[in-house]
Amino acid sequence: MSLLSIQNLKLSIHGTPILKGVSLDVAQGEIVAITGESGSGKSLTAFSVMQLLPRGTGTTGSIQLDGTELLNASDAAMCDLRGNDIGMVFQEPMTALNPLMTIGDQVMETILLHTSATRDEARIKAEETLTRVGLSPEKFKLSRFPHELSGGQRQRVVIAMAIALRPRLLIADEPTTALDVTTQAQILDLLKDLVQDFGMGLLMITHDLAVVSDMADRIVVMRHGDVVETGETSTLFSNMQHDYTRALFAASSHEVDLPDNTRPDDALLVVKDAVRDYPKPRTQLFAPREYTRAVNGISFTLKKGERIGLVGESGCGKSTLTRAILGLEPLQGGSITAFGEEVAPDMPAALRAGLQVVFQDPYGSFNPRHKVARIVTEPFHLLPDPPKGKDRQNRISEALIAVGLRPSDADKYIHAFSGGQRQRIAIARALIIRPELIIFDEAVSALDVSIRAQILDLIAALTQSHDLSYLFISHDLSVVRTITDRVLVMKDGQIVEDGPTEHVFSHPKHPYTASLIAAAPTLPDVKGPINVPT
Amino acid sequence: MKSRNLIIGGLLTAIFLTEALISFVWTPFDVTQMNISSKLKTPNGTNWLGTDHFGRDIFSMIMVGARTSIAVALVAVSIGMFIGVPLGLAAAARQGSLLDEVIMRGNDLVFAFPSLVIAILITAVFGPGAVNAIIAIGIFNIPVFARLTRGAALPLWQREFIMAARVAGKGSSRISLEHILPNVTNLLIVQGTIQFSLGILAEAGLSYVGLGAQPPLPSWGRMLADAQTMVSFAPHLALIPGGAIILTVLGLNLMGDGLRDLLDPRIRVDRT
Numbered sequence: 001m002s003l004l005s006i007q008n009l010k011l012s013i014h015g016t017p018i019l020k021g022v023s024l025d026v027a028q029g030e031i032v033a034i035t036g037e038s039g040s041g042k043s044l045t046a047f048s049v050m051q052l053l054p055r056g057t058g059t060t061g062s063i064q065l066d067g068t069e070l071l072n073a074s075d076a077a078m079c080d081l082r083g084n085d086i087g088m089v090f091q092e093p094m095t096a097l098n099p100l101m102t103i104g105d106q107v108m109e110t111i112l113l114h115t116s117a118t119r120d121e122a123r124i125k126a127e128e129t130l131t132r133v134g135l136s137p138e139k140f141k142l143s144r145f146p147h148e149l150s151g152g153q154r155q156r157v158v159i160a161m162a163i164a165l166r167p168r169l170l171i172a173d174e175p176t177t178a179l180d181v182t183t184q185a186q187i188l189d190l191l192k193d194l195v196q197d198f199g200m201g202l203l204m205i206t207h208d209l210a211v212v213s214d215m216a217d218r219i220v221v222m223r224h225g226d227v228v229e230t231g232e233t234s235t236l237f238s239n240m241q242h243d244y245t246r247a248l249f250a251a252s253s254h255e256v257d258l259p260d261n262t263r264p265d266d267a268l269l270v271v272k273d274a275v276r277d278y279p280k281p282r283t284q285l286f287a288p289r290e291y292t293r294a295v296n297g298i299s300f301t302l303k304k305g306e307r308i309g310l311v312g313e314s315g316c317g318k319s320t321l322t323r324a325i326l327g328l329e330p331l332q333g334g335s336i337t338a339f340g341e342e343v344a345p346d347m348p349a350a351l352r353a354g355l356q357v358v359f360q361d362p363y364g365s366f367n368p369r370h371k372v373a374r375i376v377t378e379p380f381h382l383l384p385d386p387p388k389g390k391d392r393q394n395r396i397s398e399a400l401i402a403v404g405l406r407p408s409d410a411d412k413y414i415h416a417f418s419g420g421q422r423q424r425i426a427i428a429r430a431l432i433i434r435p436e437l438i439i440f441d442e443a444v445s446a447l448d449v450s451i452r453a454q455i456l457d458l459i460a461a462l463t464q465s466h467d468l469s470y471l472f473i474s475h476d477l478s479v480v481r482t483i484t485d486r487v488l489v490m491k492d493g494q495i496v497e498d499g500p501t502e503h504v505f506s507h508p509k510h511p512y513t514a515s516l517i518a519a520a521p522t523l524p525d526v527k528g529p530i531n532v533p534t
Numbered sequence: 535m536k537s538r539n540l541i542i543g544g545l546l547t548a549i550f551l552t553e554a555l556i557s558f559v560w561t562p563f564d565v566t567q568m569n570i571s572s573k574l575k576t577p578n579g580t581n582w583l584g585t586d587h588f589g590r591d592i593f594s595m596i597m598v599g600a601r602t603s604i605a606v607a608l609v610a611v612s613i614g615m616f617i618g619v620p621l622g623l624a625a626a627a628r629q630g631s632l633l634d635e636v637i638m639r640g641n642d643l644v645f646a647f648p649s650l651v652i653a654i655l656i657t658a659v660f661g662p663g664a665v666n667a668i669i670a671i672g673i674f675n676i677p678v679f680a681r682l683t684r685g686a687a688l689p690l691w692q693r694e695f696i697m698a699a700r701v702a703g704k705g706s707s708r709i710s711l712e713h714i715l716p717n718v719t720n721l722l723i724v725q726g727t728i729q730f731s732l733g734i735l736a737e738a739g740l741s742y743v744g745l746g747a748q749p750p751l752p753s754w755g756r757m758l759a760d761a762q763t764m765v766s767f768a769p770h771l772a773l774i775p776g777g778a779i780i781l782t783v784l785g786l787n788l789m790g791d792g793l794r795d796l797l798d799p800r801i802r803v804d805r806t
Contacts (some may be wrong), residue, residue: 357697364694365697365698367699378698379701381703382702382703
């Protein structure tokens with residue numbers, strides 16, 4: 001008999017059906033992964049188990065934990081179960097912890113709430129649990145606060161809170177999405193270990209097929225509130241039944257058809273010994289300011305027609321470097337020249353017009369109060385004589401068509417578009433003044449795999465039609481591998497490796513590059529061609 | 535019924551606003567005309583809300599008083615907005631700079647003084663009167679709006695659409711006007727209604743101590759002050775202007791509350 005059994009779960013919010021009959025089982029000591037793109041209902045399925053649903057939600061069907069019906073259980077009964085029998089690990093370790101409570105208190109809270117342990121007993125138990133997740137009290141005192149820990153360490157605290165009472169079922173909602181690859185690998189190992197040790201069931205929600213294939217015993221693929229396919233990991237990957245699973249798999253390992261770079265000649269962008277310091281907050285009122293060196297003597301050259309990738313983990317200084325290249329912040333040493341002229345915050349508009357950028361967040365990079373036409377024409381501000389009237393209309397239409405949108409979209413507000421469409425609009429905004437160099441700052445990181453594949457194809461196509469050179473900044477190695485010719489690996493403000501992309505990936509020289517590549521979860525090789533329905 | 539506050543608040547505000555507007559063209563009686571023979575009348579058919587100790591019609595005085603209160607509060611809030619909002623925008627645009635420090639520490643300085651006491655000082659130095667009351671109340675509205683604007687603008691400056699505008703070569707003043715200001719307007723409108731009600735209270739307070747609008751121009755605050763000695767035998771003299779102040783302030787606060795619910799989608803809760 002399985003530990004968790006969900007039968008024909010239907011869920012609607014204000015009458016809109018979200019889940020349309022989901023059934024799945026989790027056995028003791030088993031890792032089951034629910035995967036699917038955003039809007040597939042995977043998170044709501046998990047939250048239904050916890051009965052933590054938004055107001056106005058109606059559910060039918062059955063969710064049983066060891067034979068106890070959870071659906072429509074009383075709130076008091078659920079409070080007993082949550083934390084005690086079911087633990088939960090959240091996606092964002094930065095917000096899942098109370099910033100005003102020490103890590104010890106947060107782990108103890110669960111224990112004190114559900115058992116009759118005294119504070120001292122609870123403290124001992126919390127110490128044990130934190131040691132188990134790799135934060136031994138010798139190095140990480142219980143009196144530490146969350147802001148004193150890194151993202152990975154915080155996620156360990158969140159896991160400690162979830163497993164403190166050895167729940168029978170652990171639910172992990174995208175537990176590693178917010179983490180760097182090397183940290184992700186460690187957290188996944190820890191979770192796998194805990195499941196084995198405690199014999200608990202793990203229901204894991206993730207959009208990342210590569211993570212799934214490494215971790216899960218069984219996989220549930222969801223789409224639009226339906227389970228489209230479910231099976232043992234090994235058999236499911238080698239024998240995909242459903243078209244959608246195949247499409248998802250193909251999109252995850254999508255490789256673009258990048259046209260050859262024909263003219264690597266003149267240097268477009270030359271970064272020479274660039275140094276960028278940030279002032280730290282003053283510790284005393286009149287103490288001299290101390291500085292953090294975010295970018296420490298970086299040099300590279302981007303030639304016309306080159307497509308360079310810049311990879312590194314969070315905090316390595318890649319965003320700081322981006323802002324310096326865009327001329328938004330001044331350098332403290334070295335120089336950056338684009339098209340032969342010095343880049344600086346007060347650089348002339350004509351120089352700025354040659355450098356454009358596409359940001360990561362498809363929701364945050366537009367003013368919600370402006371229409372698309374106004375958004376994409378913003379860079380016209382850089383032209384001495386911006387196009388007007390019909391000419392302006394034509395330019396807008398041209399840019400929108402180039403990114404696969406319709407000219408009529410110009411009159412809509414931004415909220416009418418999906419994440420992928422918004423990213424197309426962001427590219428249109430960068431393209432409209434025909435820059436020579438575009439910087440893609442994590443431009444596909446927030447997108448679902450199938451949308452990401454489309455945007456990557458679009459970028460590859462644009463390199464051909466628009467003669468683009470670009471700097472592609474990303475933490476995602478598989479994306480960088482397919483979309484660039486050359487790659488720079490950055491660590492602690494310095495470039496540790498620089499070379500042709502394929503070569504760096506197949507023969508990394510620097511140990512850091514090697515560890516990055518080793519830590520990145522990979523998709524299993526699937527024999528035979530994958531037929532992607534079109 | 536999600537905007538019940540808005541409806542009630544708007545209704546109350548509208549009543550006093552129309553009252554004030556009508557008073558420009560018509561009042562039941564002339565407010566400057568005394569009629570000692572019919573003094574201290576309780577509400578009746580001729581004098582709807584009764585008469586005061588000089589026999590003036592209280593209903594007419596409330597109407598004209600509304601005009602004074604609303605005019606003083608409106609101009610004072612406008613002064614606060616027109617000076618405070620640009621200061622706040624400038625401070626946010628240059629966060630951490632000397633300009634930011636100067637603006638914000640200046641605000642702290644103004645905030646550090648008890649506002650009504652300083653208002654009394656100003657009117658005492660420059661002489662009592664509606665204009666000086668406006669200036670005094672207006673000055674204390676500046677830091678409220680400056681702080682609010684800066685606080686709301688700071689997180690916006692970290693957003694990527696602001697970065698995109700900077701990449702498009704727009705300067706900080708232009709970004710402040712085109713991108714920041716429209717995104718903080720909701721907040722300013724809500725704070726405006728609250729400051730408006732505080733302005734009415736402040737004007738009433740100043741008039742009460744005789745430093746607001748000067749006789750013969752009626753004012754709610756002075757009507758209260760005049761009624762003070764007669765509360766025991768003519769309580770309606772105090773109750774009516776007092777009630778007018780309470781209802782107007784309540785109306786404006788409810789309206790501010792309702793507007794906030796309406797304009798801020800983040801706290802728009804479903805009450806079904």
